[in-house]
Amino acid sequence: MRIVKSVAFGISLVGILGLSACGGGSGSAGSGNIFGGSGNNQQQGQAIRHTPQAEEPRETIWDLFKNVDDPNTTVEVNRYIWNASLDVLSFMPVQAADPFSGIIVFGFGRPPGGGTAHKATVYVRDPALDARSLSVALYTSSGPASAEAVRKVEDAILTRARQLRIRDGNL
Known part of the structure; x- marks a missing residue:
């Protein structure tokens, strides 16, 4: 009988200690610190300060038109050069x-009218519509393409980008 009471007391004690470790707060009852005190509140406070704030809820339809873009997630490339690259190298x-x-990054493809298969990597590095914003690496199956071929592709992309920009300007 005495063993049964000891086991029941032990189970009750484990349950009470387990429940006292649940909850929130800082150093109060139910704070997760079964010995009382504040524990390491400085680290907890730092963690709270550095957590990102939740987005504000949108209340009206007009809130959709507010400029709430995070500058760390906006696209910083020229859209005309980007689209022109996709157009010119669509093959x-x-x-x-x-x-x-x-x-x-483009895979191997043959240009219209035949010729050697090429693959390309296009790097649009600036939001300006400028030749310095574009870098093209062009390869054939036997290695890098000639500098003249790369220049022709870059010129074609920039020409198409200017055409797209002019077309949008006539809206």
């Missing part, structure tokens, strides 16, 4: 595209 399959870093 190549797109293997990867990342508008946040400005890189488009």
Whole structure:
């Protein structure tokens, strides 16, 4: 009988201690610190200060038009050069595209009218519509393409980008 009471007391004690470790707060009853005191509140306070704040809830339809874009997630490439690259090199399959870093990787493809198969990597590094914003790496199956071929592709992309910009300006 005495063993049964000891086991029951032990189970009750474990349950009480387990429940006292639940809850929130800082150093009060139910704070998770069964010995009382404040524990390491400095670390807890730092964790709370550095947590990102939740987005404000939108209350009206007009809240959709507020400029709440995070500058760390906005796209910083020129859209005309980006779209022109996709247009000019449309004969190549797109293997990867990342508008946040400005890189488009194309697989091997033959240009219209035949010729040697090429693959390309396009890097749009600036939001300006400028030749310095564009870098093209062009490869054939036997290695890097000639500098003249790379220049022709860059010129074609920039020309198409200017056409797209002019077309949007006539809206």
